[in-house]
Amino acid sequence: MSQRPITEDDLHAYVDDALEPERQAEVDAYLEAHPDVAKRVAGFSVQRELLRGALAPIAEEPLPPALNLSRIIESRRQRRLPAWWAIAAMLLLCIGGAGGWLLRAEMLAPSASAGLVALAQEAAYSYNVYAPDRVRPVEIRASDSAQLVQWASNRLHQPVKVPDLTTAGYRLMGGRLVATAHGAAAMFMYDDDHGDRLVVLTRPMATDQSQPMTPHSGGDVSGFAWADDGMGYSLVGQSSPDILRPIANEARKQARTI
Amino acid sequence: MKDILLLVEPLIPALRRYAWALVRNHATADDLVQDCLERAVSRWHQRREGDPRPWLFAILHNLAINQFRQSKTRGKHKTIEEIDESDFGEDAVQERKLMYQDVLNKLSKLPDDQRAVLLLVAVEDLSYADAAKVLDIPIGTVMSRLSRARERLQREIEGTAYEAPGNVVPLRGVK
Numbered sequence: 001m002s003q004r005p006i007t008e009d010d011l012h013a014y015v016d017d018a019l020e021p022e023r024q025a026e027v028d029a030y031l032e033a034h035p036d037v038a039k040r041v042a043g044f045s046v047q048r049e050l051l052r053g054a055l056a057p058i059a060e061e062p063l064p065p066a067l068n069l070s071r072i073i074e075s076r077r078q079r080r081l082p083a084w085w086a087i088a089a090m091l092l093l094c095i096g097g098a099g100g101w102l103l104r105a106e107m108l109a110p111s112a113s114a115g116l117v118a119l120a121q122e123a124a125y126s127y128n129v130y131a132p133d134r135v136r137p138v139e140i141r142a143s144d145s146a147q148l149v150q151w152a153s154n155r156l157h158q159p160v161k162v163p164d165l166t167t168a169g170y171r172l173m174g175g176r177l178v179a180t181a182h183g184a185a186a187m188f189m190y191d192d193d194h195g196d197r198l199v200v201l202t203r204p205m206a207t208d209q210s211q212p213m214t215p216h217s218g219g220d221v222s223g224f225a226w227a228d229d230g231m232g233y234s235l236v237g238q239s240s241p242d243i244l245r246p247i248a249n250e251a252r253k254q255a256r257t258i
Numbered sequence: 259m260k261d262i263l264l265l266v267e268p269l270i271p272a273l274r275r276y277a278w279a280l281v282r283n284h285a286t287a288d289d290l291v292q293d294c295l296e297r298a299v300s301r302w303h304q305r306r307e308g309d310p311r312p313w314l315f316a317i318l319h320n321l322a323i324n325q326f327r328q329s330k331t332r333g334k335h336k337t338i339e340e341i342d343e344s345d346f347g348e349d350a351v352q353e354r355k356l357m358y359q360d361v362l363n364k365l366s367k368l369p370d371d372q373r374a375v376l377l378l379v380a381v382e383d384l385s386y387a388d389a390a391k392v393l394d395i396p397i398g399t400v401m402s403r404l405s406r407a408r409e410r411l412q413r414e415i416e417g418t419a420y421e422a423p424g425n426v427v428p429l430r431g432v433k
Binding site for chain 1: 262263266267270271272274275278279288291292295296299300301303304305306313316354357358359361362365376377379380381385386391401404405408411412415416
């Protein structure tokens with residue numbers, strides 16, 4: 001017989017009914033020839049049936065009212081309503097020139113880093129608008145990233161490089177140009193295996209042409225902004241700053257090697 | 259938001275079953291599932307296309323793990339519930355009921371990580387790849403935990419030390 005040897009994994013997949021029919025037949029034959037293994041596998045199958053039987057009644061119980069999904073969706077909708085009014089009010093304040101609501105004031109000296117503050121806000125706005133978009137979060141997909149880089153570099157009049165964040169578990173989804181009060185910016189979006197999204201926004205900086213990594217947060221999102229050689233960057237997401245910081249460091253390191 | 263009802267609602271009984279099997283307490287389990295559903299609603303846009311089951315189980319599992327950590331540091335212990343007798347009723351099934359009770363008690367003696375794998379695979383019918391996603395571990399680790407969980411539960415059930423036969427090739431082929 002030139003069959004592949006039967007592995008421990010095959011035996012479990014046999015118990016879980018997860019084998020292809022041909023492989024299952026091979027395991028059947030193997031078990032017939034090895035009664036001791038067959039006994040062990042039979043024990044696993046009995047366990048499985050016992051567990052399923054023991055827990056089945058839980059899944060058959062009527063759901064308590066607290067787990068009514070329509071109600072959960074509705075109560076969330078109601079809770080969000082006042083929040084939007086608050087955000088709108090804050091936006092008005094911003095437009096009025098108050099600025100910086102998005103940033104913890106103590107983290108930045110306002111005179112020195114107005115440019116970075118603005119960039120961080122723009123990145124957060126872009127995140128809030130595009131990251132929840134299920135239909136068209138990006139305009140140019142990662143598969144056309146050469147085209148994306150070309151477009152962004154032309155419009156920003158700067159060579160733009162898309163940071164590769166795969167080592168942090170984030171894949172490039174794509175990107176687009178976004179309008180800011182300071183001209184065009186390039187937005188790149190990433191996601192991880194859980195579907196959590198990150199946005200990196202970059203544009204040339206008129207002020208704050210070189211700034212160290214600076215944390216910012218506001219609403220549901222937080223992130224880090226920095227500037228090197230006239231180009232500003234902000235990376236934002238919904239993860240905690242502890243998680244975002246190393247990713248921002250990686251993006252910064254890569255951007256420097258342009 | 260229409261698809262969320264369609265896709266998530268049918269999975270709630272299974273989420274409750276998994277939560278209950280982890281914490282063995284109805285109130286705690288339902289709190290976990292409620293948290294899980296609220297998160298699922300607020301992060302619905304972040305999920306990937308396709309089967310939402312691994313995504314939902316991952317949210318629930320992480321909430322349960324946090325709960326374990328908190329209750330351990332606070333030293334609080336919730337009462338472990340037995341199976342409700344009314345679910346079984348007749349005398350003829352009393353013996354089966356005792357067996358069920360027994361296997362659940364033995365399951366609760368397994369380390370948390372082994373118990374989770376066994377429940378996801380053997381009870382919730384998640385594929386090995388989906389279980390790996392839920393637990394955020396490599397598929398090889400799913401297989402080794404599953405193997406250890408089954409061996410250990412079997413030892414508990416048989417009440418004897420079991421010697422692994424030597425003629426099974428100890429290779430790990432990942433499917």
